[in-house]
Amino acid sequence: MKKIKIATDWLEACAGCHMSLLDIDERLVELLKHVEFSSSPITDLKHPPSDGVDVGILTGAIGNSHQVEAARLMRERAKTLVAMGDCAVFGGICTMRNFFDTKEVLRRGYVESESTVDGKVPESEDLGKLLDKALPVNQVVEVDVYLPGCPPSADAIYFVLSELVAGRRPVLAGEVLKYD
Amino acid sequence: MTTITLTIDGKEVKGEQGDTILEVCKRNGIDVPTLCHFDGLAERGLCRMCLVEAKGERGFVPACTTEARDGMEVTTENEKLTALRRANLELLFSEKNHFCMFCEMSGDCELQNLAYRYGMDHVRYDYSWPKLPVDATRKYFLFDQNRCILCRRCVRACEELAGHGVLGLKDRGPKTLVCADLDYTFGESTCVSCGTCLQVCPTGALVDKKSAYLGREIHFDRTKSACTFCSVGCGIEILTRDGLPVRIEGDWEAEPSHGILCVAGRFEPLYETRKRIKHPMARCGSSLVEVSWEEALSLTAEAIKGVGGPSAVTGIISPRATNEAASAFKRLFDENAHSTTPPNTTAGNGKLSDIEEGDWIFIAGADLDEEFRVVSSFVKRAVNRGAKAAVLGSAGKRVDKKAAKILAEDDVADLEKLIAESERPVFVWGPATHPTVVKYLQGLKNKIKQIGLAAGANNRGLEKAGINPLCESSTREALYLLIADDVMSCEIEEKARKAKTLIIQSSYVNEIAERADVVFPSPPWFERSGTYTNTEGRLCRLNRACKPPKGALSDEEIVDAVRRLLR
Numbered sequence: 001m002k003k004i005k006i007a008t009d010w011l012e013a014c015a016g017c018h019m020s021l022l023d024i025d026e027r028l029v030e031l032l033k034h035v036e037f038s039s040s041p042i043t044d045l046k047h048p049p050s051d052g053v054d055v056g057i058l059t060g061a062i063g064n065s066h067q068v069e070a071a072r073l074m075r076e077r078a079k080t081l082v083a084m085g086d087c088a089v090f091g092g093i094c095t096m097r098n099f100f101d102t103k104e105v106l107r108r109g110y111v112e113s114e115s116t117v118d119g120k121v122p123e124s125e126d127l128g129k130l131l132d133k134a135l136p137v138n139q140v141v142e143v144d145v146y147l148p149g150c151p152p153s154a155d156a157i158y159f160v161l162s163e164l165v166a167g168r169r170p171v172l173a174g175e176v177l178k179y180d
Numbered sequence: 181m182t183t184i185t186l187t188i189d190g191k192e193v194k195g196e197q198g199d200t201i202l203e204v205c206k207r208n209g210i211d212v213p214t215l216c217h218f219d220g221l222a223e224r225g226l227c228r229m230c231l232v233e234a235k236g237e238r239g240f241v242p243a244c245t246t247e248a249r250d251g252m253e254v255t256t257e258n259e260k261l262t263a264l265r266r267a268n269l270e271l272l273f274s275e276k277n278h279f280c281m282f283c284e285m286s287g288d289c290e291l292q293n294l295a296y297r298y299g300m301d302h303v304r305y306d307y308s309w310p311k312l313p314v315d316a317t318r319k320y321f322l323f324d325q326n327r328c329i330l331c332r333r334c335v336r337a338c339e340e341l342a343g344h345g346v347l348g349l350k351d352r353g354p355k356t357l358v359c360a361d362l363d364y365t366f367g368e369s370t371c372v373s374c375g376t377c378l379q380v381c382p383t384g385a386l387v388d389k390k391s392a393y394l395g396r397e398i399h400f401d402r403t404k405s406a407c408t409f410c411s412v413g414c415g416i417e418i419l420t421r422d423g424l425p426v427r428i429e430g431d432w433e434a435e436p437s438h439g440i441l442c443v444a445g446r447f448e449p450l451y452e453t454r455k456r457i458k459h460p461m462a463r464c465g466s467s468l469v470e471v472s473w474e475e476a477l478s479l480t481a482e483a484i485k486g487v488g489g490p491s492a493v494t495g496i497i498s499p500r501a502t503n504e505a506a507s508a509f510k511r512l513f514d515e516n517a518h519s520t521t522p523p524n525t526t527a528g529n530g531k532l533s534d535i536e537e538g539d540w541i542f543i544a545g546a547d548l549d550e551e552f553r554v555v556s557s558f559v560k561r562a563v564n565r566g567a568k569a570a571v572l573g574s575a576g577k578r579v580d581k582k583a584a585k586i587l588a589e590d591d592v593a594d595l596e597k598l599i600a601e602s603e604r605p606v607f608v609w610g611p612a613t614h615p616t617v618v619k620y621l622q623g624l625k626n627k628i629k630q631i632g633l634a635a636g637a638n639n640r641g642l643e644k645a646g647i648n649p650l651c652e653s654s655t656r657e658a659l660y661l662l663i664a665d666d667v668m669s670c671e672i673e674e675k676a677r678k679a680k681t682l683i684i685q686s687s688y689v690n691e692i693a694e695r696a697d698v699v700f701p702s703p704p705w706f707e708r709s710g711t712y713t714n715t716e717g718r719l720c721r722l723n724r725a726c727k728p729p730k731g732a733l734s735d736e737e738i739v740d741a742v743r744r745l746l747r
Binding site: 083086089090091092093095096098099133136138139143146147148150171172173177178179180 | 273277279280281282283286287292295296299301302303304306307309311
């Protein structure tokens with residue numbers, strides 16, 4: 001059986017979803033017989049390969065212009081795009097800033113935060129521009145599979161990956177469909 | 181009752197004429213998803229979760245407000261309905277700000293459960309992200325508008341069940357929010373913190389501060405018991421985790437209040453700050469030292485023998501004690517057993533539920549706002565449905581406001597006229613009723629429904645056991661106080677200070693316990709089992725929700741053990 005190629009990336013996220021991916025534990029060994037992990041934030045290859053992947057996994061909400069680009073790139077290069085975790089699926093905790101103006105948010109984070117002395121809002125052109133609102137992935141690019149959870153349990157991730165390996169479109173229900 | 185026959189999901193089922201489709205489904209064990217529906221509240225058909233297909237009806241109909249008809253063909257689940265319900269849920273999730281990952285209710289939330297049931301793995305709509313307030317101005321529970329789905333269960337429960345009618349809605353359309361009175365903060369509003377709204381809320385919009393994040397329903401044990409904080413004796417469920425009480429809820433099934441509680445029964449007991457007495461203690465010089473149960477019992481027996489036996493001791497028992505403890509106390513002290521509460525009302529011929537039937541409700545000698553709060557719910561509900569209330573003197577500011585007539589506290593002449601005009605008068609009277617009125621009521625006997633409100637939670641039980649209130653002449657130099665988890669009045673404290681020999685059964689440390697010769701730990705409300713007799717004379721069962729410390733005796737076991745040693 002041909003291995004399926006997976007690329008992952010995290011956008012506005014806490015890395016918890018990737019931690020949960022590693023929580024698959026020894027089942028990873030079994031999984032690796034059927035999948036090949038290419039780019040991910042925790043491997044050397046950071047961008048999905050140009051010849052494409054079978055499955056692209058995005059974790060995190062989309063909060064700035066760089067993340068819009070990263071999401072579009074993943075969409076372009078992945079046959080199946082999975083939004084993983086509450087931030088990618090619903091916007092999650094990142095959207096708490098959506099109740100405030102972006103200027104207010106930046107000032108609070110870089111200038112007014114309690115641990116900051118003489119803070120300044122960074123203005124380099126190399127930095128991504130904050131979007132008006134943090135958004136779930138499906139409001140920027142089309143998503144094929146949704147895997148909510150904060151983070152999704154290792155079992156839920158394993159279920160989705162094994163369904164994809166088997167060539168099926170995963171339908172989450174019961175214990176693997178959780179928002180918390 | 182006329183029986184009707186319907187076909188639901190292909191099965192022939194029976195219902196009663198006048199049933200809604202939802203009621204027929206419930207009778208037949210068919211699970212239709214609901215959110216705004218709550219047993220005991222008027223149906224509003226707001227949430228559209230219970231939409232079903234009925235042959236011949238235009239579009240989809242809400243099962244909760246559509247009357248079932250003979251021969252109807254109903255479908256409660258199919259692909260179209262699943263899609264509709266899922267879309268409906270997505271709209272609810274996108275309208276306000278629902279963050280399950282840190283919501284207190286996650287795991288027990290009815291909205292979340294339905295979203296799981298209908299496989300909502302994402303939301304297709306744009307989110308509104310409205311900036312909404314959280315109102316934490318009330319001491320015991322908060323309101324988070326972000327998680328409110330406007331099902332109006334709280335609004336209806338406040339009006340229909342609790343009778344207070346504090347909650348309402350402000351604004352219209354997507355701006356609609358639940359508010360208190362004319363949009364005051366809950367803390368400033370006329371809310372009495374009875375917590376009925378908290379108990380009916382399907383989401384995390386209303387959150388109990390004490391039990392927040394202490395666990396989910398699966399982690400809690402529930403024990404049905406009765407409230408021990410006034411003589412109404414409401415049915416409660418005590419929720420515990422790891423042997424500690426975390427929340428109190430009203431028992432919808434239980435007499436007399438069917439789930440309605442008050443702040444004193446639902447919240448205050450969980451905020452106890454007094455220090456527990458955990459072991460028996462005995463005096464050694466100027467201090468109290470921990471002793472074994474056997475030692476404490478024999479020291480008590482010796483002390484009682486030393487002053488000349490139980491006939492030389494005054495026994496004082498709090499109305500927090502159970503009927504069983506009261507009987508044991510009476511057996512030990514006989515005529516010397518007294519209760520801490522002053523002379524009381526008589527029970528009367530009525531039940532609290534009679535208030536539901538009355539056309540005129542008369543109230544005298546009781547502050548229903550402060551002392552018998554759940555009775556105020558009965559009265560307010562009666563007024564809400566069109567009955568009239570007349571108050572002699574005052575029944576508390578909030579009840580007075582609902583009264584059609586306010587008479588002087590001894591105005592028997594006007595009272596007589598009003599009673600003569602009414603068809604089903606109900607008289608509720610408390611311990612502070614003017615003697616002239618008490619005399620008048622005694623004269624009326626069974627001509628009208630009378631409900632006497634007893635001061636002290638189990639005062640009726642104490643009366644039944646033959647224990648009389650304490651009078652000045654009855655105090656001896658040796659005192660035996662069974663205080664339980666009660667607070668001592670200044671009068672009792674004064675007597676205890678003067679006592680030469682003092683034995684005390686108390687749940688908590690207090691100044692008097694520190695002066696005693698022997699101190700026994702008394703089980704507090706959540707460790708107490710037995711019965712109370714409520715103000716109507718109804719027997720209420722108390723069940724201990726938490727395991728008492730190892731070797732601990734109940735109040736009656738302590739008293740009986742002392743009596744055995746005296747034989």
